[in-house]
Amino acid sequence: MNLVESLLHALKDHGAHEIFGIPGDFALPYFRIIEESGILPLYTLSHEPGVGFAADATARIRGGLGVAAVTYGAGAFNMVNAIAAAYAEKSPVVVLSGGPGKGEASSGLLLHHQAKTLDSQLQIFKEITCDQVKLDDAARAPADIARVLANCLRNSEPVYIEIPRDMVREACAPVTREAPRALDRDALGACVDEILARLDVAKSPVLMAGVEVRRFGLEEKVAELSRRLGLPVVTSFMGRGLLTDCDAPLVGTYMGVAGLPDVTQLVEGADGLFLLGEIISDTNFAVSETRIDLRKTIQAHNGQVTLGYHSYANMPLAALVDEMLARVKNGAEKTFPVAPHQYPRGLVADGETIAPTDIAKAVNDLFAAHGKLPIASDIGDCLFTAMEIEQTALIAPGYYATMGFGVPAGLGLQATSGQRPLILVGDGAFQMTGWELGNCKRYGFDPIVLLFNNASWEMLRTFQPESGFNDLGQWGYAEMAAPLGGDGVRVSTRAELKAALDKAIATRGRFQLIEVTIPRGVLSTTLSRFVAGVKRISTK
Ligand SMILES: Cc1ncc(Cc2csc(CCOP(=O)(O)OP(=O)(O)O)c2C)c(N)n1
Ligand SMILES: [Mg+2]
Numbered sequence: 001m002n003l004v005e006s007l008l009h010a011l012k013d014h015g016a017h018e019i020f021g022i023p024g025d026f027a028l029p030y031f032r033i034i035e036e037s038g039i040l041p042l043y044t045l046s047h048e049p050g051v052g053f054a055a056d057a058t059a060r061i062r063g064g065l066g067v068a069a070v071t072y073g074a075g076a077f078n079m080v081n082a083i084a085a086a087y088a089e090k091s092p093v094v095v096l097s098g099g100p101g102k103g104e105a106s107s108g109l110l111l112h113h114q115a116k117t118l119d120s121q122l123q124i125f126k127e128i129t130c131d132q133v134k135l136d137d138a139a140r141a142p143a144d145i146a147r148v149l150a151n152c153l154r155n156s157e158p159v160y161i162e163i164p165r166d167m168v169r170e171a172c173a174p175v176t177r178e179a180p181r182a183l184d185r186d187a188l189g190a191c192v193d194e195i196l197a198r199l200d201v202a203k204s205p206v207l208m209a210g211v212e213v214r215r216f217g218l219e220e221k222v223a224e225l226s227r228r229l230g231l232p233v234v235t236s237f238m239g240r241g242l243l244t245d246c247d248a249p250l251v252g253t254y255m256g257v258a259g260l261p262d263v264t265q266l267v268e269g270a271d272g273l274f275l276l277g278e279i280i281s282d283t284n285f286a287v288s289e290t291r292i293d294l295r296k297t298i299q300a301h302n303g304q305v306t307l308g309y310h311s312y313a314n315m316p317l318a319a320l321v322d323e324m325l326a327r328v329k330n331g332a333e334k335t336f337p338v339a340p341h342q343y344p345r346g347l348v349a350d351g352e353t354i355a356p357t358d359i360a361k362a363v364n365d366l367f368a369a370h371g372k373l374p375i376a377s378d379i380g381d382c383l384f385t386a387m388e389i390e391q392t393a394l395i396a397p398g399y400y401a402t403m404g405f406g407v408p409a410g411l412g413l414q415a416t417s418g419q420r421p422l423i424l425v426g427d428g429a430f431q432m433t434g435w436e437l438g439n440c441k442r443y444g445f446d447p448i449v450l451l452f453n454n455a456s457w458e459m460l461r462t463f464q465p466e467s468g469f470n471d472l473g474q475w476g477y478a479e480m481a482a483p484l485g486g487d488g489v490r491v492s493t494r495a496e497l498k499a500a501l502d503k504a505i506a507t508r509g510r511f512q513l514i515e516v517t518i519p520r521g522v523l524s525t526t527l528s529r530f531v532a533g534v535k536r537i538s539t540k
Contacts, residue, residue, distance in 0.1 A: 001173075002171060003138055003168060004029075005037055006172040007163075010149060011040060014065055015063065016040055016065040019034060019041070019055075019067040019096075020068055021042060021051055021068065021069030022047075022071070023075075024073075025071065027070065027163075028165075029165045029169075030069075030098055031098075040067070047433065048070055049081060049404050049432070050436045052081075054068075054408040054411050054415070056068075056091045057409035057411075058412045058413070059093055061395055067094045067096065068083070068094070071113070072113050073112070073121065075097070076121050077115070083095055083125070086158045093158040095125065095159065097121065098162075101166030102164065105118055122134060122162060126160075130152070131159045132148070133147075133162070135161065135162065138171060142176065146178045149175075150177065156212060156215040188319060190312075191320070192320065192324050192327055195274070198298060199229060203271055204272070205231055205272030206266055206267055207229070207233045208234050209235050210235075210238070210276060212317050213239075216277070222321060225324055225328065227247070228330065229328055232266060234250070236284035236285075237253060237387075240386065240387065240394050240398065244393055244394075251266060251340075253387055255526070256533065257289050257529065258530030258533050258534075260341060264289055274298045275300065276321075283401065287537065295308055295309065296308070300320055343364050345365055345368065346361065347365055350493070350495055353493065353517075354517065356382075356384070356452065357385065359497065360388035363501075366502075376423050376447075377405075377424040378404065378423075379396065380425075380429055381459060382425055383396050384523075385424065385527075388524065395409055403426075407430065407436050408433050410422075422448050423447045425450070425451055426451075427455060428456075437481070441484075441485030444509065446486075448504045448511075448514070452518055453516060453517055454519075455520070456471060456472055456520065458521075463531070481511070486510050486513055488513040489515070491515070491517065500514045
């Protein structure tokens, strides 16, 4: 077996299902082995940001590893933002990059694609990955690969593997998975006892499930734990879509001043807020109506548990949840009012113009009639609108908040799960990576794309209305669809929107682009509340 085959088998063994990539001359040798070996399917896209977002999406929606394969220099540097997003949002993406061989590295010439030094790329990726290796020694390679992939899964963070192009066919032993790390069972027991004791005395405890619950495959167990403890469950903005298909007492999404008042009250009034796998970020907590005293919360994330002013280190989330389930056998006497939220339905299909909340109603009506679709959303008002759509699997950069995620993430979602996605994207973000839809035809992907066209960077305009540079003009997105291999339609009334969705859901095999014209300054209910809330808080 050669070095790349050994690496590909290891990737598959650690939970990779496919590779997204764009080659270059430093990468052609290892791409050739990917294609010849067929160990993992290869999907090429058109721009490396899309490669990174698609690979990230596969890890988010299915678990396991996402794999993004690029060439050295121009390719890898082009993908830095997407990998930074994966790092910030705890997504286990493996970056594979071709690299210069030993001979050329010592030629004394500056190499094409070289930035500062030949190691600049490795140094830059050290900032957005949890482990890295350059495979320049075939004898060491199996152990190095085992360590890097184990860290990728253990931390649920990206890792970087550079493959010198003169090493790809070197004979290499198979990779043996690293043994799981030992746990301090006494510390784990003490930690769980302390958590349970705090929850037991709390009059209004609440469990907030964060993205790590999905990343470590714990949604069913956390749903069971919440039922046994009798805890109402909420998710953060970033955690929207978690526990959707589990039997959990899911109250809704906490968004502080921008969210549903009953959910906000439940969370901010809790005297035992249990943050399980949650990222303590501004998008999740900075819009609190009343400041949440994080010192009074129980925080379990990044492999440690913090209660008040002390922490337990080396507390993997999976081990913590298992130990809690082992100690909490039966359902609690406590019952909590879990009022399921009624999401807007019943779009009036008339000649009125379309507001984002009308889109949510139309989607909820579609889900009621045809079943739910998983959603890949970009950021912008489309993501705030998603908060008004029925709970369904949702992937979106809700914390790192990069544009460009939506369309490639939808392609990654369909590639790895086989499910048809609903993609929500604003016109600004579509201008960045919407072009990737041109790859659907080759792979048989047929997402339904709702393009929120307000001809504006509207999120920015809400905070700085006086700036003219937020105007984007009309590009004619609907007309672009057919040459790209899909069907496109522009809708400006609610009746046209309903008809377009009915046609899209009935059409398979081609992507369906619905360009929704939204009048200038018309925001979703959620974004309007967010903007008003942020302005109110900032003037306190
Ligand atoms: C890669 C990147 N570059 C710039 C920015 C900064 C930004 C945040 S929101 C926004 C406007 C989004 O416009 P869009 O039309 O997509 O959506 P909407 O506001 O609903 O009209 C920008 C430019 C971010 N977040 N990511
Ligand atoms: Mg816009």
